[in-house]
Amino acid sequence: MGRSSFLKKERQSILMDKLKEDPFLTDEELAEIFSVSIPTIRLDRLELGIPELRERIKNVAExxxxxxxxxxxxxxxxxxxxxxxxxxxxxxxxxxxxxxxxxxxxxxxxxxxxxxxxxxxxxxxxxxxxxxxxxxxxxxxxxxxxxxxxxxxxxxxxxxxxxxxxxxxxxxxxxxxxxxxxxxxxxxxxxx
Amino acid sequence: MGRSSFLKKERQSILMDKLKEDPFLTDEELAEIFSVSIPTIRLDRLELGIPELRERIKNVAExxxxxxxxxxxxxxxxxxxxxxxxxxxxxxxxxxxxxxxxxxxxxxxxxxxxxxxxxxxxxxxxxxxxxxxxxxxxxxxxxxxxxxxxxxxxxxxxxxxxxxxxxxxxxxxxxxxxxxxxxxxxxxxxxx
CATH class of the missing domain: 3.10.129.10 (Hotdog Thioesterase)
Known part of the structure:
Protein backbone atom coordinates (compact mmCIF):
# COMPACT_ATOMS: atom_id res chain seq x y z
CA MET A 1 0.00 0.00 0.00
CA GLY A 2 2.74 2.41 0.95
CA ARG A 3 4.77 1.58 -2.11
CA SER A 4 1.83 1.55 -4.49
CA SER A 5 0.67 4.98 -3.34
CA PHE A 6 4.20 6.33 -3.79
CA LEU A 7 4.20 4.88 -7.28
CA LYS A 8 0.84 6.43 -7.89
CA LYS A 9 1.97 9.93 -6.92
CA GLU A 10 5.07 9.56 -9.03
CA ARG A 11 3.06 8.22 -11.95
CA GLN A 12 0.56 11.05 -11.72
CA SER A 13 3.34 13.61 -11.69
CA ILE A 14 4.98 12.09 -14.77
CA LEU A 15 1.56 11.76 -16.38
CA MET A 16 1.04 15.52 -16.00
CA ASP A 17 4.43 16.15 -17.64
CA LYS A 18 3.71 13.74 -20.47
CA LEU A 19 0.39 15.43 -21.21
CA LYS A 20 2.05 18.82 -21.18
CA GLU A 21 4.47 17.59 -23.86
CA ASP A 22 1.77 15.88 -25.92
CA PRO A 23 -1.79 16.74 -24.84
CA PHE A 24 -3.21 14.20 -27.26
CA LEU A 25 -1.91 10.99 -25.79
CA THR A 26 -4.74 8.49 -25.49
CA ASP A 27 -5.52 6.64 -22.27
CA GLU A 28 -4.37 3.52 -24.09
CA GLU A 29 -1.00 5.06 -24.92
CA LEU A 30 -0.60 6.34 -21.34
CA ALA A 31 -1.45 2.91 -19.96
CA GLU A 32 1.28 1.44 -22.13
CA ILE A 33 3.82 4.04 -21.02
CA PHE A 34 3.23 3.25 -17.34
CA SER A 35 2.46 -0.45 -17.77
CA VAL A 36 -0.83 -0.04 -15.94
CA SER A 37 -4.41 -0.70 -16.97
CA ILE A 38 -6.56 1.82 -18.84
CA PRO A 39 -8.98 2.14 -15.84
CA THR A 40 -5.97 3.12 -13.70
CA ILE A 41 -5.15 5.92 -16.11
CA ARG A 42 -8.78 7.04 -16.10
CA LEU A 43 -8.74 7.17 -12.33
CA ASP A 44 -5.50 9.17 -12.42
CA ARG A 45 -7.03 11.68 -14.80
CA LEU A 46 -10.12 11.92 -12.62
CA GLU A 47 -8.04 12.63 -9.54
CA LEU A 48 -5.92 15.17 -11.41
CA GLY A 49 -8.95 16.83 -13.00
CA ILE A 50 -7.74 16.16 -16.56
CA PRO A 51 -10.63 15.70 -18.97
CA GLU A 52 -10.77 12.81 -21.43
CA LEU A 53 -8.90 13.10 -24.73
CA ARG A 54 -11.91 14.07 -26.83
CA GLU A 55 -12.66 16.91 -24.42
CA ARG A 56 -9.03 18.07 -24.41
CA ILE A 57 -8.98 18.11 -28.21
CA LYS A 58 -12.27 20.06 -28.37
CA ASN A 59 -11.04 22.67 -25.89
CA VAL A 60 -7.87 23.33 -27.82
CA ALA A 61 -9.58 23.13 -31.21
CA GLU A 62 -12.18 25.74 -30.32
CA MET B 1 -52.96 28.55 -85.74
CA GLY B 2 -52.32 26.18 -88.65
CA ARG B 3 -48.73 27.36 -88.97
CA SER B 4 -47.99 27.24 -85.27
CA SER B 5 -49.34 23.70 -84.92
CA PHE B 6 -47.23 22.64 -87.90
CA LEU B 7 -44.21 24.19 -86.19
CA LYS B 8 -45.06 22.42 -83.00
CA LYS B 9 -45.17 18.99 -84.64
CA GLU B 10 -41.91 19.65 -86.39
CA ARG B 11 -40.35 20.92 -83.18
CA GLN B 12 -41.51 17.90 -81.22
CA SER B 13 -40.08 15.56 -83.81
CA ILE B 14 -36.70 17.31 -83.75
CA LEU B 15 -36.88 17.43 -79.95
CA MET B 16 -37.20 13.63 -79.87
CA ASP B 17 -34.15 13.32 -82.13
CA LYS B 18 -32.13 15.78 -80.05
CA LEU B 19 -32.89 13.86 -76.85
CA LYS B 20 -31.94 10.60 -78.52
CA GLU B 21 -28.54 12.11 -79.32
CA ASP B 22 -28.08 13.69 -75.89
CA PRO B 23 -30.61 12.51 -73.28
CA PHE B 24 -29.30 15.03 -70.77
CA LEU B 25 -30.21 18.29 -72.46
CA THR B 26 -31.96 20.55 -69.98
CA ASP B 27 -35.28 22.22 -70.70
CA GLU B 28 -33.34 25.47 -70.74
CA GLU B 29 -30.95 24.23 -73.40
CA LEU B 30 -33.83 22.85 -75.47
CA ALA B 31 -35.68 26.15 -75.18
CA GLU B 32 -32.60 27.90 -76.54
CA ILE B 33 -32.23 25.46 -79.42
CA PHE B 34 -35.82 26.07 -80.57
CA SER B 35 -36.02 29.72 -79.51
CA VAL B 36 -39.14 28.99 -77.48
CA SER B 37 -39.94 29.43 -73.80
CA ILE B 38 -39.12 26.82 -71.17
CA PRO B 39 -42.85 26.23 -70.44
CA THR B 40 -43.30 25.41 -74.14
CA ILE B 41 -40.60 22.74 -73.86
CA ARG B 42 -42.23 21.37 -70.72
CA LEU B 43 -45.54 21.11 -72.54
CA ASP B 44 -43.82 19.36 -75.46
CA ARG B 45 -42.27 16.82 -73.11
CA LEU B 46 -45.61 16.28 -71.40
CA GLU B 47 -47.33 15.61 -74.73
CA LEU B 48 -44.51 13.31 -75.84
CA GLY B 49 -44.41 11.48 -72.49
CA ILE B 50 -40.75 12.37 -71.87
CA PRO B 51 -39.97 12.71 -68.15
CA GLU B 52 -38.05 15.67 -66.76
CA LEU B 53 -34.26 15.64 -66.88
CA ARG B 54 -33.73 14.54 -63.27
CA GLU B 55 -36.02 11.57 -63.85
CA ARG B 56 -34.27 10.66 -67.12
CA ILE B 57 -30.89 10.76 -65.38
CA LYS B 58 -32.15 8.62 -62.48
CA ASN B 59 -33.59 6.00 -64.83
CA VAL B 60 -30.34 5.62 -66.73
CA ALA B 61 -28.19 5.84 -63.61
CA GLU B 62 -30.04 3.03 -61.84
Whole structure:
Protein backbone atom coordinates (compact mmCIF):
# COMPACT_ATOMS: atom_id res chain seq x y z
CA MET A 1 0.00 0.00 0.00
CA GLY A 2 2.74 2.41 0.95
CA ARG A 3 4.77 1.58 -2.11
CA SER A 4 1.83 1.55 -4.49
CA SER A 5 0.67 4.98 -3.34
CA PHE A 6 4.20 6.33 -3.79
CA LEU A 7 4.20 4.88 -7.28
CA LYS A 8 0.84 6.43 -7.89
CA LYS A 9 1.97 9.93 -6.92
CA GLU A 10 5.07 9.56 -9.03
CA ARG A 11 3.06 8.22 -11.95
CA GLN A 12 0.56 11.05 -11.72
CA SER A 13 3.34 13.61 -11.69
CA ILE A 14 4.98 12.09 -14.77
CA LEU A 15 1.56 11.76 -16.38
CA MET A 16 1.04 15.52 -16.00
CA ASP A 17 4.43 16.15 -17.64
CA LYS A 18 3.71 13.74 -20.47
CA LEU A 19 0.39 15.43 -21.21
CA LYS A 20 2.05 18.82 -21.18
CA GLU A 21 4.47 17.59 -23.86
CA ASP A 22 1.77 15.88 -25.92
CA PRO A 23 -1.79 16.74 -24.84
CA PHE A 24 -3.21 14.20 -27.26
CA LEU A 25 -1.91 10.99 -25.79
CA THR A 26 -4.74 8.49 -25.49
CA ASP A 27 -5.52 6.64 -22.27
CA GLU A 28 -4.37 3.52 -24.09
CA GLU A 29 -1.00 5.06 -24.92
CA LEU A 30 -0.60 6.34 -21.34
CA ALA A 31 -1.45 2.91 -19.96
CA GLU A 32 1.28 1.44 -22.13
CA ILE A 33 3.82 4.04 -21.02
CA PHE A 34 3.23 3.25 -17.34
CA SER A 35 2.46 -0.45 -17.77
CA VAL A 36 -0.83 -0.04 -15.94
CA SER A 37 -4.41 -0.70 -16.97
CA ILE A 38 -6.56 1.82 -18.84
CA PRO A 39 -8.98 2.14 -15.84
CA THR A 40 -5.97 3.12 -13.70
CA ILE A 41 -5.15 5.92 -16.11
CA ARG A 42 -8.78 7.04 -16.10
CA LEU A 43 -8.74 7.17 -12.33
CA ASP A 44 -5.50 9.17 -12.42
CA ARG A 45 -7.03 11.68 -14.80
CA LEU A 46 -10.12 11.92 -12.62
CA GLU A 47 -8.04 12.63 -9.54
CA LEU A 48 -5.92 15.17 -11.41
CA GLY A 49 -8.95 16.83 -13.00
CA ILE A 50 -7.74 16.16 -16.56
CA PRO A 51 -10.63 15.70 -18.97
CA GLU A 52 -10.77 12.81 -21.43
CA LEU A 53 -8.90 13.10 -24.73
CA ARG A 54 -11.91 14.07 -26.83
CA GLU A 55 -12.66 16.91 -24.42
CA ARG A 56 -9.03 18.07 -24.41
CA ILE A 57 -8.98 18.11 -28.21
CA LYS A 58 -12.27 20.06 -28.37
CA ASN A 59 -11.04 22.67 -25.89
CA VAL A 60 -7.87 23.33 -27.82
CA ALA A 61 -9.58 23.13 -31.21
CA GLU A 62 -12.18 25.74 -30.32
CA UNK A 63 -9.53 28.38 -29.83
CA UNK A 64 -7.78 27.46 -33.07
CA UNK A 65 -10.99 27.39 -35.07
CA UNK A 66 -11.48 31.02 -34.09
CA UNK A 67 -8.14 31.94 -35.66
CA UNK A 68 -9.07 30.57 -39.06
CA UNK A 69 -10.00 33.24 -41.61
CA UNK A 70 -10.49 31.30 -44.81
CA UNK A 71 -13.16 28.92 -43.53
CA UNK A 72 -16.12 29.12 -41.22
CA UNK A 73 -15.77 27.06 -38.12
CA UNK A 74 -18.32 24.44 -39.19
CA UNK A 75 -16.59 24.07 -42.56
CA UNK A 76 -13.43 22.69 -40.98
CA UNK A 77 -13.06 18.92 -41.29
CA UNK A 78 -11.33 17.59 -38.16
CA UNK A 79 -10.36 19.39 -34.96
CA UNK A 80 -7.59 21.97 -35.35
CA UNK A 81 -5.31 21.47 -32.37
CA UNK A 82 -2.53 23.79 -33.52
CA UNK A 83 -2.49 26.70 -35.92
CA UNK A 84 -0.03 29.43 -36.91
CA UNK A 85 -1.40 31.23 -39.94
CA UNK A 86 0.77 31.07 -43.07
CA UNK A 87 3.10 28.66 -41.29
CA UNK A 88 1.69 25.43 -39.95
CA UNK A 89 -1.26 23.61 -38.46
CA UNK A 90 -2.28 20.28 -37.00
CA UNK A 91 -5.73 18.75 -37.06
CA UNK A 92 -7.15 15.51 -35.76
CA UNK A 93 -9.92 13.37 -37.17
CA UNK A 94 -11.36 10.32 -35.51
CA UNK A 95 -12.63 8.04 -38.25
CA UNK A 96 -15.79 5.99 -37.81
CA UNK A 97 -18.03 3.53 -39.60
CA UNK A 98 -19.86 6.27 -41.50
CA UNK A 99 -16.66 6.94 -43.46
CA UNK A 100 -15.82 3.47 -44.72
CA UNK A 101 -16.45 1.38 -47.80
CA UNK A 102 -19.02 -1.15 -46.74
CA UNK A 103 -17.17 -4.12 -48.22
CA UNK A 104 -13.72 -3.54 -46.82
CA UNK A 105 -14.27 -1.19 -43.84
CA UNK A 106 -11.44 0.89 -45.28
CA UNK A 107 -11.93 4.64 -44.84
CA UNK A 108 -12.94 6.24 -48.15
CA UNK A 109 -10.26 8.37 -49.76
CA UNK A 110 -12.32 11.50 -49.94
CA UNK A 111 -12.70 11.73 -46.16
CA UNK A 112 -8.93 11.70 -45.81
CA UNK A 113 -8.64 14.13 -48.69
CA UNK A 114 -11.18 16.46 -47.02
CA UNK A 115 -9.17 16.50 -43.80
CA UNK A 116 -6.02 17.43 -45.73
CA UNK A 117 -7.68 19.98 -48.00
CA UNK A 118 -9.52 21.61 -45.14
CA UNK A 119 -6.28 21.99 -43.16
CA UNK A 120 -4.39 23.32 -46.20
CA UNK A 121 -7.05 26.01 -46.61
CA UNK A 122 -7.28 26.78 -42.89
CA UNK A 123 -3.58 27.65 -42.55
CA UNK A 124 -3.80 30.36 -45.20
CA UNK A 125 -3.99 33.88 -43.80
CA UNK A 126 -6.65 35.18 -46.18
CA UNK A 127 -10.41 35.60 -46.30
CA UNK A 128 -10.68 33.22 -49.23
CA UNK A 129 -8.30 30.47 -50.31
CA UNK A 130 -8.99 28.04 -53.13
CA UNK A 131 -7.13 24.89 -54.11
CA UNK A 132 -5.71 25.02 -57.63
CA UNK A 133 -3.66 21.84 -57.75
CA UNK A 134 -3.25 18.87 -55.45
CA UNK A 135 -0.85 15.96 -55.79
CA UNK A 136 -1.73 13.33 -53.26
CA UNK A 137 -0.69 9.88 -52.24
CA UNK A 138 -2.54 7.37 -50.09
CA UNK A 139 0.17 5.20 -48.61
CA UNK A 140 -1.59 2.80 -46.27
CA UNK A 141 -5.31 1.94 -46.06
CA UNK A 142 -6.96 3.39 -42.96
CA UNK A 143 -9.59 1.46 -41.04
CA UNK A 144 -12.60 2.71 -39.12
CA UNK A 145 -11.73 3.94 -35.65
CA UNK A 146 -8.28 5.19 -36.59
CA UNK A 147 -7.29 8.56 -35.14
CA UNK A 148 -5.68 10.56 -37.92
CA UNK A 149 -3.28 13.40 -37.20
CA UNK A 150 -2.78 15.78 -40.11
CA UNK A 151 0.11 18.23 -40.21
CA UNK A 152 0.34 21.07 -42.69
CA UNK A 153 3.31 23.24 -43.45
CA UNK A 154 3.29 26.30 -45.70
CA UNK A 155 6.36 25.66 -47.85
CA UNK A 156 6.22 28.70 -50.04
CA UNK A 157 4.25 31.91 -50.27
CA UNK A 158 4.63 34.12 -53.29
CA UNK A 159 2.13 36.97 -53.54
CA UNK A 160 -1.24 35.19 -53.44
CA UNK A 161 0.16 31.74 -54.22
CA UNK A 162 0.84 29.19 -51.53
CA UNK A 163 2.36 25.75 -51.53
CA UNK A 164 1.21 23.69 -48.57
CA UNK A 165 2.39 20.20 -47.72
CA UNK A 166 0.12 18.00 -45.67
CA UNK A 167 0.93 14.64 -44.23
CA UNK A 168 -1.36 12.45 -42.20
CA UNK A 169 -0.22 9.92 -39.65
CA UNK A 170 -2.01 7.13 -37.89
CA UNK A 171 -0.02 6.42 -34.76
CA UNK A 172 3.52 6.61 -36.16
CA UNK A 173 2.71 5.55 -39.71
CA UNK A 174 2.28 7.97 -42.59
CA UNK A 175 -0.97 7.05 -44.35
CA UNK A 176 -1.29 10.05 -46.68
CA UNK A 177 0.77 12.89 -48.03
CA UNK A 178 -0.23 15.71 -50.33
CA UNK A 179 1.06 18.89 -51.90
CA UNK A 180 -1.52 21.61 -52.38
CA UNK A 181 -1.13 24.75 -54.43
CA UNK A 182 -3.61 27.38 -53.27
CA UNK A 183 -4.57 30.84 -54.38
CA UNK A 184 -5.76 33.39 -51.87
CA UNK A 185 -8.22 36.13 -52.65
CA UNK A 186 -7.99 39.15 -50.41
CA UNK A 187 -10.92 40.56 -48.56
CA UNK A 188 -11.90 43.55 -50.65
CA UNK A 189 -10.65 46.26 -53.00
CA UNK A 190 -7.47 44.42 -53.92
CA UNK A 191 -5.84 44.92 -57.29
CA UNK A 192 -8.33 42.95 -59.35
CA MET B 1 -52.96 28.55 -85.74
CA GLY B 2 -52.32 26.18 -88.65
CA ARG B 3 -48.73 27.36 -88.97
CA SER B 4 -47.99 27.24 -85.27
CA SER B 5 -49.34 23.70 -84.92
CA PHE B 6 -47.23 22.64 -87.90
CA LEU B 7 -44.21 24.19 -86.19
CA LYS B 8 -45.06 22.42 -83.00
CA LYS B 9 -45.17 18.99 -84.64
CA GLU B 10 -41.91 19.65 -86.39
CA ARG B 11 -40.35 20.92 -83.18
CA GLN B 12 -41.51 17.90 -81.22
CA SER B 13 -40.08 15.56 -83.81
CA ILE B 14 -36.70 17.31 -83.75
CA LEU B 15 -36.88 17.43 -79.95
CA MET B 16 -37.20 13.63 -79.87
CA ASP B 17 -34.15 13.32 -82.13
CA LYS B 18 -32.13 15.78 -80.05
CA LEU B 19 -32.89 13.86 -76.85
CA LYS B 20 -31.94 10.60 -78.52
CA GLU B 21 -28.54 12.11 -79.32
CA ASP B 22 -28.08 13.69 -75.89
CA PRO B 23 -30.61 12.51 -73.28
CA PHE B 24 -29.30 15.03 -70.77
CA LEU B 25 -30.21 18.29 -72.46
CA THR B 26 -31.96 20.55 -69.98
CA ASP B 27 -35.28 22.22 -70.70
CA GLU B 28 -33.34 25.47 -70.74
CA GLU B 29 -30.95 24.23 -73.40
CA LEU B 30 -33.83 22.85 -75.47
CA ALA B 31 -35.68 26.15 -75.18
CA GLU B 32 -32.60 27.90 -76.54
CA ILE B 33 -32.23 25.46 -79.42
CA PHE B 34 -35.82 26.07 -80.57
CA SER B 35 -36.02 29.72 -79.51
CA VAL B 36 -39.14 28.99 -77.48
CA SER B 37 -39.94 29.43 -73.80
CA ILE B 38 -39.12 26.82 -71.17
CA PRO B 39 -42.85 26.23 -70.44
CA THR B 40 -43.30 25.41 -74.14
CA ILE B 41 -40.60 22.74 -73.86
CA ARG B 42 -42.23 21.37 -70.72
CA LEU B 43 -45.54 21.11 -72.54
CA ASP B 44 -43.82 19.36 -75.46
CA ARG B 45 -42.27 16.82 -73.11
CA LEU B 46 -45.61 16.28 -71.40
CA GLU B 47 -47.33 15.61 -74.73
CA LEU B 48 -44.51 13.31 -75.84
CA GLY B 49 -44.41 11.48 -72.49
CA ILE B 50 -40.75 12.37 -71.87
CA PRO B 51 -39.97 12.71 -68.15
CA GLU B 52 -38.05 15.67 -66.76
CA LEU B 53 -34.26 15.64 -66.88
CA ARG B 54 -33.73 14.54 -63.27
CA GLU B 55 -36.02 11.57 -63.85
CA ARG B 56 -34.27 10.66 -67.12
CA ILE B 57 -30.89 10.76 -65.38
CA LYS B 58 -32.15 8.62 -62.48
CA ASN B 59 -33.59 6.00 -64.83
CA VAL B 60 -30.34 5.62 -66.73
CA ALA B 61 -28.19 5.84 -63.61
CA GLU B 62 -30.04 3.03 -61.84
CA UNK B 63 -29.05 0.55 -64.53
CA UNK B 64 -25.43 1.70 -64.46
CA UNK B 65 -25.20 1.64 -60.69
CA UNK B 66 -26.07 -2.04 -60.87
CA UNK B 67 -23.05 -2.69 -63.09
CA UNK B 68 -20.59 -1.26 -60.58
CA UNK B 69 -18.63 -3.88 -58.67
CA UNK B 70 -16.17 -1.85 -56.64
CA UNK B 71 -18.71 0.32 -54.81
CA UNK B 72 -22.12 -0.15 -53.32
CA UNK B 73 -24.82 1.82 -55.03
CA UNK B 74 -25.23 4.30 -52.18
CA UNK B 75 -21.47 4.90 -52.08
CA UNK B 76 -21.45 6.40 -55.57
CA UNK B 77 -21.25 10.19 -55.61
CA UNK B 78 -23.26 11.51 -58.57
CA UNK B 79 -25.50 9.68 -61.02
CA UNK B 80 -23.69 7.29 -63.35
CA UNK B 81 -25.26 7.82 -66.77
CA UNK B 82 -22.79 5.72 -68.73
CA UNK B 83 -20.47 2.90 -67.74
CA UNK B 84 -18.28 0.38 -69.52
CA UNK B 85 -16.16 -1.40 -66.93
CA UNK B 86 -12.39 -0.99 -67.36
CA UNK B 87 -13.00 1.50 -70.15
CA UNK B 88 -15.03 4.59 -69.43
CA UNK B 89 -17.85 6.15 -67.48
CA UNK B 90 -19.84 9.36 -67.17
CA UNK B 91 -21.52 10.66 -64.06
CA UNK B 92 -23.53 13.76 -63.31
CA UNK B 93 -23.72 15.78 -60.11
CA UNK B 94 -26.06 18.68 -59.52
CA UNK B 95 -24.39 20.97 -57.02
CA UNK B 96 -26.38 22.80 -54.39
CA UNK B 97 -26.02 25.19 -51.46
CA UNK B 98 -25.06 22.41 -49.06
CA UNK B 99 -21.77 22.01 -50.96
CA UNK B 100 -20.48 25.58 -50.97
CA UNK B 101 -18.19 27.75 -48.89
CA UNK B 102 -20.50 30.08 -47.04
CA UNK B 103 -18.49 33.20 -47.85
CA UNK B 104 -18.07 32.79 -51.58
CA UNK B 105 -20.79 30.30 -52.57
CA UNK B 106 -18.07 28.43 -54.46
CA UNK B 107 -18.46 24.65 -54.38
CA UNK B 108 -15.93 23.12 -51.99
CA UNK B 109 -13.12 21.20 -53.65
CA UNK B 110 -13.75 17.97 -51.85
CA UNK B 111 -17.24 17.58 -53.33
CA UNK B 112 -15.76 17.83 -56.82
CA UNK B 113 -12.94 15.52 -55.78
CA UNK B 114 -15.47 12.99 -54.44
CA UNK B 115 -17.35 12.95 -57.73
CA UNK B 116 -14.11 12.29 -59.62
CA UNK B 117 -12.72 9.73 -57.18
CA UNK B 118 -16.02 7.88 -56.98
CA UNK B 119 -16.21 7.63 -60.78
CA UNK B 120 -12.56 6.54 -61.04
CA UNK B 121 -13.28 3.70 -58.62
CA UNK B 122 -16.62 2.78 -60.21
CA UNK B 123 -15.12 2.13 -63.65
CA UNK B 124 -12.73 -0.49 -62.29
CA UNK B 125 -13.82 -4.07 -62.91
CA UNK B 126 -12.91 -5.45 -59.50
CA UNK B 127 -14.56 -6.07 -56.16
CA UNK B 128 -12.26 -3.61 -54.44
CA UNK B 129 -10.35 -0.68 -55.91
CA UNK B 130 -8.36 1.81 -53.88
CA UNK B 131 -6.80 5.09 -54.94
CA UNK B 132 -3.03 5.18 -54.51
CA UNK B 133 -2.14 8.47 -56.15
CA UNK B 134 -4.15 11.38 -57.49
CA UNK B 135 -2.90 14.44 -59.33
CA UNK B 136 -5.70 16.90 -59.65
CA UNK B 137 -6.32 20.38 -60.93
CA UNK B 138 -9.23 22.67 -60.22
CA UNK B 139 -9.40 24.96 -63.24
CA UNK B 140 -12.44 27.16 -62.72
CA UNK B 141 -14.43 27.78 -59.52
CA UNK B 142 -17.86 26.13 -59.60
CA UNK B 143 -20.91 27.81 -58.13
CA UNK B 144 -23.93 26.30 -56.44
CA UNK B 145 -26.50 25.01 -58.91
CA UNK B 146 -23.96 24.01 -61.54
CA UNK B 147 -24.56 20.66 -63.22
CA UNK B 148 -21.22 18.86 -63.37
CA UNK B 149 -20.55 16.16 -65.94
CA UNK B 150 -17.61 13.92 -65.07
CA UNK B 151 -16.00 11.66 -67.67
CA UNK B 152 -13.55 8.94 -66.78
CA UNK B 153 -11.34 6.98 -69.11
CA UNK B 154 -9.18 4.02 -68.13
CA UNK B 155 -5.88 4.92 -69.78
CA UNK B 156 -3.83 1.95 -68.73
CA UNK B 157 -4.36 -1.36 -67.00
CA UNK B 158 -1.38 -3.43 -65.98
CA UNK B 159 -2.16 -6.40 -63.75
CA UNK B 160 -3.95 -4.85 -60.79
CA UNK B 161 -2.83 -1.29 -61.53
CA UNK B 162 -5.03 1.20 -63.30
CA UNK B 163 -4.52 4.73 -64.52
CA UNK B 164 -7.80 6.59 -64.85
CA UNK B 165 -8.20 10.11 -66.17
CA UNK B 166 -11.22 12.09 -65.05
CA UNK B 167 -12.31 15.43 -66.34
CA UNK B 168 -15.31 17.41 -65.20
CA UNK B 169 -17.17 19.90 -67.33
CA UNK B 170 -19.74 22.51 -66.49
CA UNK B 171 -21.60 23.25 -69.71
CA UNK B 172 -18.69 23.31 -72.16
CA UNK B 173 -16.00 24.44 -69.71
CA UNK B 174 -13.52 22.10 -68.05
CA UNK B 175 -13.57 22.89 -64.34
CA UNK B 176 -11.48 19.96 -63.06
CA UNK B 177 -9.14 17.31 -64.31
CA UNK B 178 -7.43 14.53 -62.47
CA UNK B 179 -5.25 11.50 -62.96
CA UNK B 180 -5.88 8.64 -60.57
CA UNK B 181 -3.70 5.60 -60.04
CA UNK B 182 -5.72 2.80 -58.51
CA UNK B 183 -4.99 -0.66 -57.26
CA UNK B 184 -7.59 -3.38 -57.51
CA UNK B 185 -7.90 -6.24 -55.08
CA UNK B 186 -9.57 -9.30 -56.47
CA UNK B 187 -12.51 -10.97 -54.83
CA UNK B 188 -10.92 -13.95 -53.10
CA UNK B 189 -8.07 -16.44 -53.18
CA UNK B 190 -5.89 -14.45 -55.52
CA UNK B 191 -2.12 -14.71 -55.39
CA UNK B 192 -1.57 -12.83 -52.15
Missing amino acids: KNHEKVKSLNSKEIVGELVDLTLNQRGISILETDNSMVFEKTKIVRGHFIYSLAESLAIAVIDAQVALVGVANIKYKVPVHSGAKLVARAEVKRKRENNFIVWVNILEKQTEVFRGKFILVSISDKSSNN | KNHEKVKSLNSKEIVGELVDLTLNQRGISILETDNSMVFEKTKIVRGHFIYSLAESLAIAVIDAQVALVGVANIKYKVPVHSGAKLVARAEVKRKRENNFIVWVNILEKQTEVFRGKFILVSISDKSSNN
